Amino acid sequence: MPEGLPRPERLCGRGAFNPVFKTGKRIKLPELTIVFAPNHINCSRMGISIGRSFGGAVKRNRAKRLIRELFRRNKDIFPQGRDIVFIPHKGWLRDEDINLQVTLKNVFKAKDKCKRLDSGDEAASTHW
RNA sequence: UGGAGAUGAACGGCGAUCGCUGGGCGUCUAGCCCAGAGGAAAGUCCGGGCUCCGCAGGGCAGGGUGGUCUGUAACACAGACCGGGGGAAACUCCAGGGAAAGUGCCACAGAAAAUAUACCGCCAUACGCUGUAUGGUAAGGGUGAAAAGGUGAGGUAAGGGCUCACCGCUGAAGUGGCGACACUUCAGGCAUGGCAAACCCCAUCCGGAGCAAGACCAAAUAGGGAGGCGUUUGAGGGCGGCCCGCCCAAGGCCUCCGGGUAGGUUGCUUGAGGCGUCUGGCAACAGGCGCCCUAGAUGAAUGACCGCCACCCCUGUAUCUAUGGGGUUACAGAACCCGGCUUAUGAGCAUCUCCAUCGA
RNA sequence: UGGGGGAUCGUCUAACGGCAGGACAGCAGACUCUGACUCUGCUUAUCGGGGUUCGAAUCCCUGUCCCCCAG
Numbered sequence: 001m002p003e004g005l006p007r008p009e010r011l012c013g014r015g016a017f018n019p020v021f022k023t024g025k026r027i028k029l030p031e032l033t034i035v036f037a038p039n040h041i042n043c044s045r046m047g048i049s050i051g052r053s054f055g056g057a058v059k060r061n062r063a064k065r066l067i068r069e070l071f072r073r074n075k076d077i078f079p080q081g082r083d084i085v086f087i088p089h090k091g092w093l094r095d096e097d098i099n100l101q102v103t104l105k106n107v108f109k110a111k112d113k114c115k116r117l118d119s120g121d122e123a124a125s126t127h128w
Numbered sequence: 129u130g131g132a133g134a135u136g137a138a139c140g141g142c143g144a145u146c147g148c149u150g151g152g153c154g155u156c157u158a159g160c161c162c163a164g165a166g167g168a169a170a171g172u173c174c175g176g177g178c179u180c181c182g183c184a185g186g187g188c189a190g191g192g193u194g195g196u197c198u199g200u201a202a203c204a205c206a207g208a209c210c211g212g213g214g215g216a217a218a219c220u221c222c223a224g225g226g227a228a229a230g231u232g233c234c235a236c237a238g239a240a241a242a243u244a245u246a247c248c249g250c251c252a253u254a255c256g257c258u259g260u261a262u263g264g265u266a267a268g269g270g271u272g273a274a275a276a277g278g279u280g281a282g283g284u285a286a287g288g289g290c291u292c293a294c295c296g297c298u299g300a301a302g303u304g305g306c307g308a309c310a311c312u313u314c315a316g317g318c319a320u321g322g323c324a325a326a327c328c329c330c331a332u333c334c335g336g337a338g339c340a341a342g343a344c345c346a347a348a349u350a351g352g353g354a355g356g357c358g359u360u361u362g363a364g365g366g367c368g369g370c371c372c373g374c375c376c377a378a379g380g381c382c383u384c385c386g387g388g389u390a391g392g393u394u395g396c397u398u399g400a401g402g403c404g405u406c407u408g409g410c411a412a413c414a415g416g417c418g419c420c421c422u423a424g425a426u427g428a429a430u431g432a433c434c435g436c437c438a439c440c441c442c443u444g445u446a447u448c449u450a451u452g453g454g455g456u457u458a459c460a461g462a463a464c465c466c467g468g469c470u471u472a473u474g475a476g477c478a479u480c481u482c483c484a485u486c487g488a
Numbered sequence: 489u490g491g492g493g494g495a496u497c498g499u500c501u502a503a504c505g506g507c508a509g510g511a512c513a514g515c516a517g518a519c520u521c522u523g524a525c526u527c528u529g530c531u532u533a534u535c536g537g538g539g540u541u542c543g544a545a546u547c548c549c550u551g552u553c554c555c556c557c558a559g
Contacts, residue, residue, distance in 0.1 A: 005147070012427060015390095047427065057170090057461050065148095065431050072147065073432085171551085172490095223540090223548085234542090235506040273542030325540050325548045326505095340489075340559060463489080471551065 005072045011047030011083060020047075020083045032067075033087040036079070044082045046071050054088060063088045 011017055024037035039045060048064050067086050071078070078084060 007148095010427085017427070049427075058459095061428095061461065062431095064427095069147080069432055173550090233505090323541075338490075470549100 005046075005068060009043055009045050011045050011085065016045075016083070017047060017049070017085065020085050024083070024085070030089070032089055035085040035087065036082045038081060039083045041081065044075075044078060044080055044084060046078075047083070047085045049085055049087050 011020070020035055020037045024035040027034045027036075046068075048067055050060050050063060052060075054060055054063065067088065071084075071086075
């Protein structure tokens with residue numbers, strides 16, 4: 001799988017973000033919240049929503065870069081054909097992101113299992 | 129060597145891999161090459177450029193500035209100087225015009241808070257017997273943040289610029305300086321208590337909005353829209369608020385087909401640019417010559433990881449030094465562009481100045 | 489990004505440059521057999537830092553935070 005992240009694989013504009021927020025499922029982790037919805041395209045797209053309350057411009061850019069890097073390096077963990085939005089929480093960025101990678105792996109593995117068993121998206125969000 | 133003050137520059141370097149943004153080349157796709165955050169990019173507190181409002185008119189209102197001169201595109205900025213405060217000095221701080229144009233305020237306390245006045249006092253006179261009345265006085269006490277020149281001497285019933293000397297103040301003249309102002313002489317005999325960051329007066333400056341300005345392309349939706357000419361009348365509208373003044377302008381005629389939302393393109397980075405040098409100037413700065421091109425995103429690019437060197441920190445061995453581990457630091461991220469100001473900041477570096485000590 | 493407004497007890501609010509007041513809340517006491525109501529008393533505040541002034545919540549400068557508008 002290529003490790004690039006060109007513009008078609010990112011969410012741009014309010015028109016791309018709003019359907020995800022309206023119809024998407026949410027997974028809440030202590031570090032961040034993940035919202036995802038199916039998009040009817042082959043590849044999956046990602047976006048980051050981060051408000052002013054997270055910190056200054058340096059902190060926000062830092063968080064965005066780290067999340068983008070994580071997504072780009074580990075595309076195979078994430079499900080295909082989804083729009084995924086990451087919302088980092090306030091106290092993040094104090095620790096390293098190694099833990100986050102592992103937890104994300106676990107999350108989506110569990111989700112795949114549930115999907116196979118229940119053949120639905122609903123089961124994943126309850127545990128996390 | 130120690131302490132203090134002022135100013136300036138810069139915050140790792142090289143290489144490899146995977147990514148992002150812009151530009152160029154290319155068979156326009158694969159790919160290759162080049163470039164890619166700061167001194168504050170921040171706050172948005174001032175001043176400009178640029179764009180539109182037709183031109184950016186006059187007065188009033190409103191707002192800014194406030195020692196002088198100079199610099200500048202302009203400034204609330206900078207430089208030099210003047211005056212005052214601080215410091216032993218280098219140096220530093222000051223919204224630093226006008227209180228005799230007018231209005232207002234000065235709580236409590238105090239006799240009195242600004243045309244002066246008199247609580248305790250002091251003195252004189254009268255009555256009277258240790259007080260009362262009248263008059264004089266403002267030196268002393270007391271109040272207050274502030275009490276109507278200060279100190280000393282003479283004088284006086286007691287006192288008082290009442291008189292004198294010095295200081296301060298005010299006015300006039302002269303000299304020096306572009307000027308703020310300084311100095312000298314003479315006169316007045318003390319008059320203008322403070323607050324203008326209270327209203328205000330004086331001088332001077334300011335048209336409004338802002339790149340989401342503005343220009344262009346253009347799905348959807350509605351059916352009209354746009355441009356030009358022109359007369360009577362002057363409705364209505366526009367020119368930051370009001371008035372004046374100015375302009376557009378209904379109905380008419382002619383010409384044309386567009387309109388403008390979602391979205392896109394542009395504005396968008398060559399500029400009051402930077403560096404070096406010479407000349408003028410005390411300086412800020414200006415001028416001449418030469419060289420250079422140095423981010424341009426739009427859910428918003430500058431990241432991750434590895435190696436070597438450099439620097440810093442820590443622990444043990446060790447004490448010239450070597451080895452091991454960790455870190456690349458603080459504040460912080462361009463959003464039309466400049467000049468400032470303010471604020472946030474870690475460890476240092478360089479230059480100059482002053483003081484103290486030691487040495488020659 | 490640009491433009492405008494604001495910050496006062498725990499909460500809502502008032503103030504002429506001169507002792508920061510009121511209501512609710514809290515605490516204590518009184519009343520009551522007890523509680524509620526009522527009464528009395530107390531506690532608690534001018535967003536931070538400078539300046540002007542004798543004196544600042546108020547005037548000026550500067551920072552922090554919040555709200556609104558344009559899109």
